[in-house]
Amino acid sequence: MSAIAHLSRRYHFAASHRLHVDALSPERNREIYGKCNNPFGHGHNYSVQVTFSGPVDKITGMVTNLGDLDSFTQRELLDLFDHTNLNTLPCFLDLVPTTENLCVELWRIFAQYPHAKLERLRVEETGNNAFDYFGDGAPIQHEE
């Protein structure tokens, strides 16, 4: 039986967004989202840290090949999210792109990775703001 290890890797993308819910009045949006509700949007350098677990392969010594994870991330995340306006992406057409909701969407993407089990996903919106998500049923942990 191989030992189980956890592997974490970070990726970065730059995107803009605006926090606004059409169902709420302009005043209420302003009250809830503050400067994040500014009409033209603003942006961030996002950092995504994914943690996968799995048995350490006896021959390669790896949980998963980082090249496989990098090419998966390039295709499924970075090509779709980097240098975009998050509000224009299909997943956020009807969903406000808070970092919490971004965590859930990114979890859906990385959960499809076939070679290891996704354990944790952390999104940092700025250097002072991080959100952890552990998948369906587990609460999002917010760290300031």
Next chain:
Amino acid sequence: MILLTRKADFSAAHFYWNDAWSEAENQRVFGKCSNRQGHGHNYTLEVTVEGVIDPASGFVVDLKQLKDIMEREVVSVYDHRHLNHEIPEFKTTVPTTENIAIAIWRRLDGKIPGAKLHRIRVYEMPDLFADFYGEGA
């Protein structure tokens, strides 16, 4: 003479576009930065001033005052804004990191009592920054 540097952060959206060029030319020169919907960054601003140390206070410049000036002249104007759509200087110039450094210099030059502006450094990302040392430099 001594140099003193203060940092501040702001988050903003932008895109690169030159109206004089075709869409294909904008795409060729600016790549993914030319997406008209914009994208964004967490910018870090470093303002470096030069001066002499006041023998009584030991300061080159009052740090609280410098922070307040940076907040009033730059951060409160740029933070959580779309640079192309909302900031007057980027109606006519492309908001590259280089042009942002120049624009911030112009916003701060002459506004800091007792010290001379030495350098504006703007980080678009931790591995990319531009420096500006003034119009005559």
